Amino acid sequence: MRRSPSRRGSAYALTALLVAGLFFGLFFFYPLARILLRGLDFSALDSSAFLLTSHSLLFTFYQALLSTLLTLAFGLPAAFLFARFDFRGRGFLRLLTAIPFMLPTVVVAAGFNAWLGPRGWLNIVLMRLFGLDAPPVAFVGTLGAILAAHVFYNMTIVIRLVGNVLARLDPRLEQAARSLGADSRQVFWRLTLPLLLPSLLAASLLVFLFDFTSFGVVLLLGGPQFATLEVEIYLQAIQLFNLPLAVWLSLIQLLCTLLFSVAYTRLVTRAAVTVQPRPAPAHPPRTFTQRLFVLTSSFLLLAFYFLPLASLPLRSLTRLEADLGQRGQVRYGLTTDYYEELFVNRRGSIFYVPPVQALINSLGYASLTILLSLGIGFPAAAALARPGRLTRLLDPLLILPLGASAVTLGLGYILAFGRFLTSPWLVPLAHTMIALPFVIRTIQPVLASIPDRLREAAATLGASPAETRRRVDWPLARRAVLSAGVFAFTVSLGEFGATALVSRPEYPTLPMAIYRFLSQPGGLNYGQAMAMATVLMLVTGAGILLIEKLRLPGAGEF
């Protein structure tokens, strides 16, 4: 009996899923299992540890809740703005609000620092204007900074999730309600809100989850007095070498994120029922109130997003204060010193290599991440694209890592692969692990959306299975693969949480270098941090734009 092509296909699929499963097992579940096993050591839980744990848990909840409420408060009007109104610069503004979501945390932290920090534009200008000795605006190091950065990051979630439903609400529903005698308030309470509620809850949960596990923003903008679970794990593991306590904190973190992820997935499956296929087209603002709303909200959004992102590159090119040890002769104004300094190896700097080496390391890690995540992710996505019992079983398993925190993963790596900590391989492996679910999620739906009939049509026209893959599958999936690759690249370049735990000081990544320079005193170190953050922002920003561009035309075609 001849082996049927479908049977050979499922052998490929099985191998692909096995490889992906093995990778997930070894680099996700095994490290987490090591945390679980270590967590059972109760001797680490004395009263002071208990106090610290409960304190940071409470604070984590508190700041996440505040951040989520603020994100909703600002995000809902923005969602309404984008869903209902057509105005000049709408596309640009929407893109501007979407970019930070994928920007590395160090870049956002550096951006806020360059705008509102003690050495930022606002403080320097105020000091110069009024002849002050100390920065008048205390922003960095406050809870406000953490909240602002969280809103900055996650507003796009509300805009996308709620805005999409809002934009797709069938206008005839409202017309029907009105013809049945509902006034505008009743329409809102009885129609719009119930229809929006699932997406509203889903967005809130997702924002809360991200705020709950936020690491870089809290560490860089808050400082040690605002330790969330995530920051506390890092401090205990890396700075205080108290592994048992770090493990306990991770356990709590894991438990919480697992609960939120499960709640989120449940909600999303329920929310999926109310998708309305009839979009109401956005229209230009008509009444005075509408014009006022569009004008003020778009101006506020522009300022909120543009100022931190623009302050950073400007600050990296401007000398505004004396460098450390520089007295008397200080030249203010435009300078490329901070960039030139990146190539200089200064003794006394924490690195014994020039800072540009961090960029080279990061690019190397990112390239490896692309290779690994596409090499494992593409075959797995292809296998998952075919419906089957195995697929339904594995699908939710692949989603789990999305909810796990990066710092916890890093701690798991320390416990699981302690022997290999000196190896430079752990960083790209961790990055691959973080990028892989996204890569699979990007490619799988596109492959699944290619109708089987296209492959069959190719076969009846004489195309062999290999030829069909080359001429039908690949051209149709190319954009998604490219987009996934760029995504893996930007994730690797910006990854901070796991990297902070597993990277070696002699192989720093760009975000690690920025973090260290930001925490060093002196204008020169600050300027170099700005310069490196600018480079990181430009590279990842280019990647994000490329992904957006790839997404636009291809998605709706078939």
Add this chain to the structure above:
Amino acid sequence: MLTLENLHKSYNSRPLLSGISFSVPAGETVCLLGASGSGKSTLLRIIAGLETPEAGRVLWDGADLASVPAHERNFGLFFQDYALFPHLSVEENVAFGLRMQGVPEREIGLRVANIIKQINLEGFEKRRVAELSGGEQQRVALARMLAPRPRLLMFDEPLGALDRVLKDDLLDELRRILRESGAPAIYVTHDQAEAFAIADRVLLLHEGRVIQDGSPAEVTANPVSAWAAHFLGLGNLLEGEVRMVTPEGWLVLTPAGEFIVGCGHSHRAGEKVNLLVRRERVRAAPEGRLRSRVADVVFQQSGFRVSLENGLVFRLDEAPKVGEEIRLELFPSAVQCLP
């Protein structure tokens, strides 16, 4: 020549095809007519090599095709929703099969230009298929199928999604193409008008079997069962009981009245039979034996469709009033008895 031998296939462990055998010689167009879900498309997919039968053989000129994969059969299949390649232009779609055959690029250019001219798609060569209308996509699919000169042509409900006028135009064009190509063709549809318009031979598919095989005229004149007559929409169907034999034929009692059937069968009194009463073989006559009140009258191009209160429907040249009692006389050929 294509020959099918006793093909079996089940779907969700229910039999879909249970023993299909027929052959299609060169130059003949066979139309598979059956309700949706009757396994017509599956049969085409088995012939194309996209699915494997559980039993039975597909033969081409006597050679078993079981070990020949789909892409080596050179059978053209027209997909119901066209399955055009969305990433390729019209021209590239049409050229696909020729590229697969390794035809030199220069010749591909000539043949593609030629066929595009034949099906009136000039000026559309560089367009993406998503930009085309349904009728235009249909033509591209046709061109793509014909370009590599397949040795068998298969059409899976090719006109399903089109409106009536477009359908008639394309049917004429399809007939011309089928005549010119000379290859055997299998055409699948659930629309009997379409089937009769295109087929040399009609095969009626029901419950996994071919229940009738004949020219459109034969199939219309002598439906093989009540189901066949119903599916083909040949007229009123009545269940009745044989009463006695009369000089003109058998007297059959039905819920709609008594009918005389002049059939050659021998019946027993009390036997249950199915009657087919043709709609158009009737005329209004004051002395007619069939009396009933008019329930509904609908204008149609060929006359009036008159529904009677006894459940029968006839086609009359003149419209009676609704509620009026009319008398009709049936021609002897109007009533047939079906097995």
